[in-house]
Amino acid sequence: MSRYEMMSRYEMMSRYEMMSRYEMMSRDDAIDGSPVHHTFGPPVIAGIRERAELGRYPIRGWGARRAVPDFDDLLLLTASASRYPLEGYRERCDTRTVLGARRAARPVVLDIPITIAGMSFGSLSANAKEALGRAASQVGTSTTTGDGGMTPEERSASRTLVYQCLPSRYGFNPVDLRAADAVEIVLGQGAKPGGGGMLLGQKVGARVAGMRTLPEGVDQRSASRHPDWTGPDDLKIKIEEIREATDWQVPVYVKIGATRVDHDVRLAVAAGADVVVVDGMQGGTGATQDAFIEHTGIPTLAAVRLAADALADLGLTGDVGLIISGGVRTGADVAKALALGADAVSLGVAPLIALGCNAPTYRLPAAGEPAGAGAGIEVDVSAEYTALGTAPGHCTHCHTGACPVGITTQDDALAARLDPALGARRVANYLRALAMETTMLARACGKSDVHRLEPEDLVALTVEAAAMARVPLAGTDWIPGR
Amino acid sequence: MGELTTAVHDPDSADSADSADEVVFDLAVMSTRHVNAALRALPAGARAQVVNPAGRHNLAVGLSRAIRVRIAGPAGYYVGGLGAAADVDVDGPAGWGVGENLMSGTVRVRGAASQSAAASAHGGLVVVEGDASLRAGISLKGGRLAVAGDVGRYCAFLAQAGTILVGGDAGEALGDSLYEAVIYVAGRVRGLGTDARVEDLTDADVAAVRALAADAGFDHVDPQNVTRVASARSLYHFDTAQHAAY
Ligand SMILES: Cc1cc2nc3c(=O)[nH]c(=O)nc-3n(C[C@H](O)[C@H](O)[C@H](O)COP(=O)(O)O)c2cc1C
Ligand code: SF4
Numbered sequence: 001m002s003r004y005e006m007m008s009r010y011e012m013m014s015r016y017e018m019m020s021r022y023e024m025m026s027r028d029d030a031i032d033g034s035p036v037h038h039t040f041g042p043p044v045i046a047g048i049r050e051r052a053e054l055g056r057y058p059i060r061g062w063g064a065r066r067a068v069p070d071f072d073d074l075l076l077l078t079a080s081a082s083r084y085p086l087e088g089y090r091e092r093c094d095t096r097t098v099l100g101a102r103r104a105a106r107p108v109v110l111d112i113p114i115t116i117a118g119m120s121f122g123s124l125s126a127n128a129k130e131a132l133g134r135a136a137s138q139v140g141t142s143t144t145t146g147d148g149g150m151t152p153e154e155r156s157a158s159r160t161l162v163y164q165c166l167p168s169r170y171g172f173n174p175v176d177l178r179a180a181d182a183v184e185i186v187l188g189q190g191a192k193p194g195g196g197g198m199l200l201g202q203k204v205g206a207r208v209a210g211m212r213t214l215p216e217g218v219d220q221r222s223a224s225r226h227p228d229w230t231g232p233d234d235l236k237i238k239i240e241e242i243r244e245a246t247d248w249q250v251p252v253y254v255k256i257g258a259t260r261v262d263h264d265v266r267l268a269v270a271a272g273a274d275v276v277v278v279d280g281m282q283g284g285t286g287a288t289q290d291a292f293i294e295h296t297g298i299p300t301l302a303a304v305r306l307a308a309d310a311l312a313d314l315g316l317t318g319d320v321g322l323i324i325s326g327g328v329r330t331g332a333d334v335a336k337a338l339a340l341g342a343d344a345v346s347l348g349v350a351p352l353i354a355l356g357c358n359a360p361t362y363r364l365p366a367a368g369e370p371a372g373a374g375a376g377i378e379v380d381v382s383a384e385y386t387a388l389g390t391a392p393g394h395c396t397h398c399h400t401g402a403c404p405v406g407i408t409t410q411d412d413a414l415a416a417r418l419d420p421a422l423g424a425r426r427v428a429n430y431l432r433a434l435a436m437e438t439t440m441l442a443r444a445c446g447k448s449d450v451h452r453l454e455p456e457d458l459v460a461l462t463v464e465a466a467a468m469a470r471v472p473l474a475g476t477d478w479i480p481g482r
Numbered sequence: 483m484g485e486l487t488t489a490v491h492d493p494d495s496a497d498s499a500d501s502a503d504e505v506v507f508d509l510a511v512m513s514t515r516h517v518n519a520a521l522r523a524l525p526a527g528a529r530a531q532v533v534n535p536a537g538r539h540n541l542a543v544g545l546s547r548a549i550r551v552r553i554a555g556p557a558g559y560y561v562g563g564l565g566a567a568a569d570v571d572v573d574g575p576a577g578w579g580v581g582e583n584l585m586s587g588t589v590r591v592r593g594a595a596s597q598s599a600a601a602s603a604h605g606g607l608v609v610v611e612g613d614a615s616l617r618a619g620i621s622l623k624g625g626r627l628a629v630a631g632d633v634g635r636y637c638a639f640l641a642q643a644g645t646i647l648v649g650g651d652a653g654e655a656l657g658d659s660l661y662e663a664v665i666y667v668a669g670r671v672r673g674l675g676t677d678a679r680v681e682d683l684t685d686a687d688v689a690a691v692r693a694l695a696a697d698a699g700f701d702h703v704d705p706q707n708v709t710r711v712a713s714a715r716s717l718y719h720f721d722t723a724q725h726a727a728y
Contacts, residue, residue: 056720169602169621173585174544174564201719213604213623213642215662218718223640227621228560228579228601237539237559237578244518245544245564 058290059198061123061398061408062349063191063282063327068299070282071333073465074458075474078444086443093439094449097344099321100182100251100274103243108160108182108251108275111140112435113344113450114334116351117279117325118164118184118255120146122199122208123286123398124352125415126153128407131355131423133157138428139435144184144346147197147222149211150176157420162253165242168197168222170212174245182275183242184253185235187264188224190283190300190326192292193257196224200287202401205410235271243272251321253277258303258326259296265310269320277346278307280326284349286408287399300326300337302468305455308341309470317341331437335445338438339453340469354430355423356405360385360392362417376422381405503529510534514541524549526567539577542570548587559596562589565606581608584625597634600627603644609698616653619646622663628698636675638665638711647694649703652711660713666691667709668702679714 036042051057079085086093101107116136121129123146130153136143142160149171155161163180165172177183188194199208199220209216229238239252254268255277268276280300285293298306304324311317324337325346337345349357356362365376384404388397398408406417442450445457459474460466466473467480505524507517509532518540521530526548535541539558542551545568553561556574566585575593584603591599594612601617603625610618613631622641632650639655641663651669658675665678666687674680683706691705 169583169623172583172602173604174546174566174583175585177564178544215718218661219720223621227617227640228582228598234559234578241540241543241560241563244515244540247519247522247544248515 059200059287059399060290060293060396061284061286061288062293062396063284064294065396066294068281069301069462069465069468070299070327071301071336073301073461074336074469074471075461076332076335076339076441076445076457077459078441078457079446083446085446086448088440088443091443092448093443094451095435095439097451099323099343100253102251102274102319103248103272104182104251104274105247105249106181108142108162110142110160110344112431113338113342113438114139114328114431114434115141115162115323115344115346116143117284117346117348118144118146118162118186119286119348119352120148120197120199121151121154122146122148122203122212122410123408125403125406125409125418126151126207127415127418127420128352128355128423129154130157130420131418132351132427133161134420134424135351135427135431136160138424139431141431142181145176145180147186147199148208149173150179151211155179157424164255166197166222167224167226168212169227170214170222177242178246180246180250182251182253183246184255184277185226185239185242185273186255187268188255188257188259188279189285190257190279190281190297190303191285192288193259193297194224195288195292195296197222198287198289198399200399200401203399203408203410208410232267232271235267239272251275253321253323255279257283257296258298258300258306261298261303261306262310265307266314269311269314269316273320275321275323275343276307276311277323277325278303279346280304280324282327283325284352299468300324300328301340301465304337304340304342305469311341318343331434332441334434334438335441335450335453336458338442338450339457340455340471343451351427351430352407354427355407355418356426357403357407358393358395359405362405363422364417364419365422370421379417381417504531505529506531506533508533509536509538509541514538517541518543521545521549521551522547535574537577542568545570545587556593557591561591562587562608565589575612576610580610581606581625584608594631595629599629600625603627607694607697613650619644619663619665622646626694626697628694628700630698630700630702632669638663638678639675641665645690645694647691647698647700647703647708649695649700657711657713659717660711661718662713664690665711666694667711668704668707671709671711674711677714677717678711681710681712683708683710 095112097110097113099108134157137159144162160181162182166186201217251274253275254273258280280303281297321343324342328345360382381404403409406414458471528549531552533554535555537556537558543563545565548567550569553572558577560579562570563582568587570589572591576591581589582601584606586606588607590609595610595614597616599614599618600608602621604623607626610629614629616634617636618633619627619638622644624643628647630649635653638657642661646665648667652667654673655675657678688705695703
């Protein structure tokens with residue numbers, strides 16, 4: 001199936017938006033010989049009707065649906081005569097990743113440069129959080145809390161846990177702060193740079209409400225600005241406060257949604273960040289307005305290069321860590337992100353898919369059977385996707401709390417569909433596979449350490465990607481703008 | 483001041499402090515980091531004085547034991563922030579975010595406080611003996627804030643739980659986007675924020691104000707004569723008629 005054939009109705013909307021009028025006019029589905037309208041095509045009409053009937057705008061989970069230049073538009077120039085490769089599977093290719101060694105007494109040391117991004121307990125079920133924590137621990141990487149605080153399950157399941165400090169400060173407290181292995185001050189997310197968090201009432205059950213100090217069932221719309229600082233000069237003092245409260249033990253990350261990346265990375269560094277996390281516009285979310293998801297920020301591909309160049313210009317490459325997120329799916333994505341200058345990547349939606357998101361069935365260990373020992377029980381839930389107005393493979397309904405596979409829910413019965421041990425195994429398998437793909441590609445580029453991948457190892461397939469990633473268009477030495 | 487500086491305590495032996503004695507740390511000769519580490523190392527019951535603060539930021543943050551700390555002069559941002567159990571007393575004005583994210587204990591400012599006093603405080607008591615600037619009590623999560631004088635605009639913005647007592651006047655947009663926190667104002671309210679409303683005072687309110695005024699040491703507030711401001715709760719849900727559609 002082609003990339004476009006796999007698209008859902010909404011994805012078609014983006015595609016219509018991106019097609020030229022002439023393409024549209026030649027489409028087979030034009031009725032009575034009259035071409036499909038470019039500006040007001042069927043999905044646009046449906047969107048207007050929905051707003052007119054309900055007086056609301058669409059909210060959903062996941063990241064941007066529209067096609068933007070991404071890592072698929074880059075290719076790796078693996079070795080041949082001018083470079084020699086390392087033996088795949090045999091010669092060593094290091095994946096060890098150290099973050100935050102600049103100031104923290106205890107830097108974050110990871111076995112692989114692939115981490116789990118911050119996703120709140122609230123948007124995710126406690127089982128999902130636990131599964132992600134266990135998986136990260138099994139493969140020697142970090143996981144991250146989210147907008148809603150740290151759960152004990154998550155802390156105990158995670159070897160390396162990054163604690164987010166968000167504008168809402170829900171559940172933020174000095175005890176959990178000191179129990180964390182790193183602190184991430186969140187300024188924004190790629191899905192909604194400049195916007196606050198959102199958790200609809202269905203998901204604000206007793207435990208979530210208690211942790212966030214909110215009335216149960218409230219449609220939580222959290223702050224987009226931190227309550228106790230505004231500009232970068234203040235942020236510097238805030239970071240120092242966090243360091244004081246943690247006795248300068250752990251690294252402080254600053255996470256930004258990718259917009260004015262060059263400026264924002266410089267300001268984060270000036271404020272004292274040990275690690276800058278840059279989340280591109282494809283970055284996932286548990287619930288955000290569609291208008292935000294599709295129309296704000298810049299693609300991850302453009303963001304990674306801007307961020308890496310800003311750090312290089314400051315002479316801080318390697319000293320200040322760079323984590324990139326937003327649409328990372330495969331080891332090839334990881335290798336390309338590292339080649340463009342990232343020290344690590346961070347994943348949100350992909351590990352959820354590994355857990356079973358968008359699967360037509362959920363699976364539980366059979367009674368008395370340890371997770372993963374046998375086939376277990378498999379239950380078809382396709383009808384529940386249909387009830388949500390979607391289908392397996394097309395779902396982005398995390399905001400509803402009615403997740404058919406028990407990942408993004410606070411309903412106990414639904415949450416019980418996800419077995420943390422089984423889920424952890426799947427996510428760990430997935431992360432291992434990504435790491436293997438990454439090292440395979442790095443070896444083929446002749447690198448004994450994945451962190452030695454470099455922009456010189458890349459070319460672009462399209463002029464846009466060449467301009468954004470600042471690597472030559474394949475077959476040329478042309479970098480647009482250079 | 484001279485006798486204090488001669489009594490400067492060696493921070494490396496801070497944990498051996500006799501709780502009856504006051505230990506003195508001098509910021510003219512010690513770094514903030516050094517002083518904070520020494521304060522954190524003090525045993526419960528200890529008393530400390532920090533001299534020559536000169537408006538330095540992040541003083542006495544992250545304390546977790548029941549110690550008493552006097553900051554002998556003006557403090558910068560976040561004094562007493564992220565604290566629990568301790569009593570921090572600032573003998574002068576304080577910068578942004580005094581007592582931010584406080585969990586328990588007290589932070590007292592014997593002067594004016596800048597923006598976002600007691601921001602996101604989960605518990606404890608923040609007392610400002612002078613005026614407090616913009617967004618005092620922003621995103622409050624269960625703590626108590628008492629301001630003897632006036633508060634600036636957007637006091638209690640997004641405040642989720644807890645109590646705020648304003649001994650003087652409140653600026654515009656008081657209680658904007660409030661959740662369950664309650665504000666009492668002894669003086670004039672210049673304007674209410676979105677979704678905030680004035681409500682009748684009950685006996686429970688009077689008792690709460692009396693207790694808070696007593697804890698804060700305010701004798702100029704008449705508990706019977708305050709304005710109660712709380713959330714109208716109309717922003718708790720998206721347009722309820724269409725709620726199911728989400
Ligand atoms: C269900 C879900 C919940 C999220 N919650 C948070 C959050 O609480 N805080 C945050 O900074 N980012 C949050 N994010 C964004 C992720 O941290 C990350 O930036 C993003 O998912 C990366 O893009 P990807 O999903 O394409 O990998 C969330 C994402 C998802 C999918
Ligand atoms: S299956 Fe669950 S986690 Fe996946 S998109 Fe649907 S609601 Fe979200």
